[in-house]
Amino acid sequence: xxxxxxxxxxxxxxxxxxxxxxxxxxxxxxxxxxxxxxxxxxxxxxxxxxxxxxxxxxxxxxxxxxxxxxxxxxxxxxxxxxxxxxxxxxxxxxxxxxxxxxxxxxxxxxxxxxxxxxxxxxxxxxxxxxxxxxxxxxxxxxxxxxxxxxxxxxxxxxxxxxxxxxxxxxxxxxxxxxxxxxxxxxxxxxxxxxxxxxxxxxxxxxxxxxxxxxxxxxxxxxxxxxxxxxxxxxxxxxxxxxxxxxxxxxxxxxxxxxxxxxxxxxxxxxxxxxxxxxxxxxxxxxx
Amino acid sequence: xxxxxxxxxxxxxxxxxxxxxxxxxxxxxxxxxxxxxxxxxxxxxxxxxxxxxxxxxxxxxxxxxxxxxxxxxxxxxxxxxxxxxxxxxxxxxxxxxxxxxxxxxxxxxxxxxxxxxxxxxxxxxxxxxxxxxxxxxxxxxxxxxxxxxxxxxxxxxxxxxxxxxxxxxxxxxxxxxxxxxxxxxxxxxxxxxxxxxxxxxxxxxxxxxxxxxxxxxxxxxxxxxxxxxxxxxxxx
Numbered sequence: 001x002x003x004x005x006x007x008x009x010x011x012x013x014x015x016x017x018x019x020x021x022x023x024x025x026x027x028x029x030x031x032x033x034x035x036x037x038x039x040x041x042x043x044x045x046x047x048x049x050x051x052x053x054x055x056x057x058x059x060x061x062x063x064x065x066x067x068x069x070x071x072x073x074x075x076x077x078x079x080x081x082x083x084x085x086x087x088x089x090x091x092x093x094x095x096x097x098x099x100x101x102x103x104x105x106x107x108x109x110x111x112x113x114x115x116x117x118x119x120x121x122x123x124x125x126x127x128x129x130x131x132x133x134x135x136x137x138x139x140x141x142x143x144x145x146x147x148x149x150x151x152x153x154x155x156x157x158x159x160x161x162x163x164x165x166x167x168x169x170x171x172x173x174x175x176x177x178x179x180x181x182x183x184x185x186x187x188x189x190x191x192x193x194x195x196x197x198x199x200x201x202x203x204x205x206x207x208x209x210x211x212x213x214x215x216x217x218x219x220x221x222x223x224x225x226x227x228x229x230x231x232x233x234x235x236x237x238x239x240x241x242x243x244x245x246x247x248x249x250x251x252x253x254x255x256x257x258x259x260x261x262x263x264x265x266x267x268x269x270x271x272x273x274x275x276x277x278x279x280x281x282x283x284x285x286x287x
Numbered sequence: 288x289x290x291x292x293x294x295x296x297x298x299x300x301x302x303x304x305x306x307x308x309x310x311x312x313x314x315x316x317x318x319x320x321x322x323x324x325x326x327x328x329x330x331x332x333x334x335x336x337x338x339x340x341x342x343x344x345x346x347x348x349x350x351x352x353x354x355x356x357x358x359x360x361x362x363x364x365x366x367x368x369x370x371x372x373x374x375x376x377x378x379x380x381x382x383x384x385x386x387x388x389x390x391x392x393x394x395x396x397x398x399x400x401x402x403x404x405x406x407x408x409x410x411x412x413x414x415x416x417x418x419x420x421x422x423x424x425x426x427x428x429x430x431x432x433x434x435x436x437x438x439x440x441x442x443x444x445x446x447x448x449x450x451x452x453x454x455x456x457x458x459x460x461x462x463x464x465x466x467x468x469x470x471x472x473x474x475x476x477x478x479x480x481x482x483x484x485x486x487x488x489x490x491x492x493x494x495x496x497x498x499x500x501x502x503x504x505x506x507x508x509x510x511x512x513x514x515x516x517x518x519x520x521x522x523x
Contacts, residue, residue, distance in 0.1 A: 157391070164377050164388055170339050171375040176363030176392035176440065 001129040003251055004244075009135035010204065011243025012142035016197040017220030018227065018235035019149065020190030026166040026230035027186045030090045034074060034097035036217015038191050042067045042198030043208045044105055047116045056118050064195040070101075071191025072184055080180065105210040113209040116202050134203040145196060146236055149189070153232060162186065166230065219246075222267050228280025237278060242266075288351070290315045290444055290475050291336075291367075296345035298328075298335045305331045307499040309345075313444065318466065318476040320486040320507065322520060323496035329479040330372050332496070333448045337362055337369050350443060364392040366443035370450060372479075374433040378422030382413055385421050385432055389439030399439070406435045409468075427458030434465065444475045451482045463489055483520035487511045495520075 017039060024032045042063040049059035078097050082090050121133030153159035164172040165182045173179055201216060202208070223242045227234025242263055249259040270278065289312035298306040306328045313319045323329050334340045336347060337359045347355045349367055357365075368389075377385050386406060390399045407414035410431050416424065421432060430450055437445060447466065451459040463485050470476050480486035487493055490507035495516060503516065510516050 157387070160380065160384055160388055161391060163380060167377050167379055168375050170359075171371060171377070172388075173339065173359035174337065174363070174369050174371060175388050175436070176360050177388075178360045 001126070002131050002135075003247055005131050005139065006135045007244035007247030008240060009132075009138040009142075009200075009243070010247055011240035012139055012146070012236075013197050013200045013204065013239075014216065014220045014223045014243050015146065015236045015239025016142055016193045016200075017216055018224040018239045019146070019232065020193050021221050021224040022227070022229050022232060022235040023162075023186050024190050025224070026232075027162055028075075028079070028183045029169075030079065030087065031094060031221075032079075032187075032190075033091065033094040033217075033221075034101060035190065035194060036213035036215075036220070037098050037101040038067050038071060038194040038213065039198040039201065039216060040105060040208070040210065040213035041070055041101060042195040043116070043202055043212055044109060045195075046118065046199060046202060047109075047114055047208050050116060050118070059118070060195075060199050063198060064192050067191040067195035067198075068188045071187040071194075075184060075187040080183075102210045102213075109208075109210070111210060113207045116206050116208055118199065118202050118206070121203075138200045138203060141196070142200065145193070149193075150232065158182075158185070219263065222264060225277055226267055226270050228274075228277030231277070231279040231281070234277055234279035289313060289348075290350060291477065292348040293332075293336070294346045294348075296332065296335060296347070297343040298331050298340065299343050304343075305499055306335065309496070309499070309501055311494050311501065311504070313475060313477050316470075316473070316475055317491040318470050318478060318489055320478045320480055320483075320490035320493040321496055322480055322483040322486055322493060322510075324520070325481065326498075327496040328499045329481075329496055330448055333369065333372070333446055333479055336446065337367070360392075363440050363442075366441075367446065368437040368440045368442035368444070369446040370433045370437045370448060372448040372452065374426075374429045376421045376424075376429050376433050376436065378420070380421055381418055382421050382424070382432060383417040385436050386413075386417075386439050389436035392440060402439055402441065406438065409465075410435060427454050427461065430454060430458070430462055431465070434462075434469070438469065438474070442474060444477065445469060447476060447478045449479060449481060451480065451485065459485065483516070484511070 017035065020035050021032065024030065045063040045066040046059045049062040074097055078093050079090060082093060123130040124133055124136065153162060161172065161177045161182055164175065164177060165179055169179055219242060220239065223238035224235045226241065227238025245266065246259055246263060249255040249262055255262065291313040293312065294310050296306055296309040297304065309332065321329055321332065335342050338357065339359055342355065346353065349365065354362060377388065386403055390402065393399050412428060413432060413435060421429065424432060434450065450462050454462065459482065466476060466478065467489050478486055478490065487507040487510050493505065493507050493510050494501050495503040495510065503510065
């Protein structure tokens with residue numbers, strides 16, 4: 001029971017991050033490898049605000065604001081000038097942005113890990129199993145966030161515009177949709193999700209360092225690819241699947257040392273059988 | 288004064304000059320056809336008008352304003368809508384979602400719904416299928432949807448790029464009838480077609496495009512009866 005809840009809650013954290021990858025890929029057609037480092041910036045924002053005022057909720061708010069502004073600026077300064085450039089150039093730029101953010105964090109906060117105590121939870125007892133309060137909170141809030149995102153994308157005019165840009169950028173422009181604005185919005189949403197992910201990640205591992213974003217970033221990227229990159233429900237399913245597998249493996253002593261290998265092995269197996277991921281669509285060739 | 292006035296338009300793809308100085312105009316209320324063989328540059332002109340691709344030279348005036356460098360998405364609220372080649376409806380969205388996206392730049396919900404009702408009245412099949420995913424429609428229905436989607440923005444000028452492409456003969460004549468109806472209800476039409484015969488039959492005026500330059504112009508009737516045009520485009 002507790003393994004299930006912990007696994008699901010780690011899974012929804014991955015899902016939040018994976019949504020950032022998948023939405024940016026779907027709409028801007030680029031892999032934003034600096035996305036993991038947005039989580040790191042979010043975590044440091046929490047850390048710094050806590051150090052200044054000691055209150056958790058302002059810290060979360062600051063993290064969201066900082067991440068959204070950062071996401072929008074990175075898109076504006078680094079990626080927008082490359083619109084229409086070769087995908088490789090964009091990819092290398094994204095890796096550059098990633099190193100830049102890590103270096104800036106190291107300059108400001110130093111390389112040493114710092115401890116962050118956000119909330120303290122008392123474990124909840126149900127029958128004879130104990131469930132972590134942090135996991136339950138993570139699970140609850142993330143489900144609400146993902147439900148809200150799904151409604152936003154599928155039910156609002158702006159959400160439809162995002163789907164339209166994702167499917168056919170040229171045709172979307174002919175509808176009067178400002179593609180640059182939609183891409184900016186996508187980066188803003190992805191970064192806000194990353195900020196929330198950073199908060200929950202701190203509940204899971206209460207420590208910050210400049211490369212904190214790499215591992216969850218890579219795992220969430222894997223989750224996005226497993227689910228079918230570009231697909232919003234795919235990112236959610238991929239994230240939850242990966243979180244469950246990771247948690248289960250870590251609790252089985254024989255498997256624990258191989259957890260990461262198993263996760264990435266799963267990616268390879270799924271890509272062998274479904275090259276576009278679980279929910280990915282095969283792109284139809286244009287006539 | 289012309290609603291659309293294009294002067295000295297030049298477009299290149301890298302070192303290749305696709306459009307080499309083209310002038311044409313479309314007057315209020317007209318149907319103007321741009322005909323030519325594959326590769327003559329018809330679609331290139333359509334894309335350049337809406338700034339989906341860049342121009343090397345030339346000037347485009349629309350409704351008294353210089354739109355040479357205005358980005359595509361700002362042209363829609365000015366009254367210029369385009370149905371692109373190959374229809375390019377949003378395959379994964381429903382019919383009604385496609386139509387509402389056509390009215391993306393309009394604000395008044397009541398007016399949008401009124402236009403939607405007009406569309407549904409003209410094409411009952413679209414109303415019947417409003418909840419259906421657009422990718423599941425037949426080619427002809429998709430073309431109806433693409434044209435209706437463009438009309439949802441209430442354009443002054445409708446640009447149609449190869450509306451008859453890939454359709455069955457029955458649907459082709461349907462589409463040409465539809466173009467005439469749209470024109471009668473007050474929308475000016477610029478039509479790009481390979482199907483020269485039918486395009487010329489409904490056009491007030493037409494231009495013949497040959498490898499990036501305009502080789503001939505006249506009324507639809509004149510060109511239909513022109514011997515060289517008959518030989519080149521109408522099968523003798």
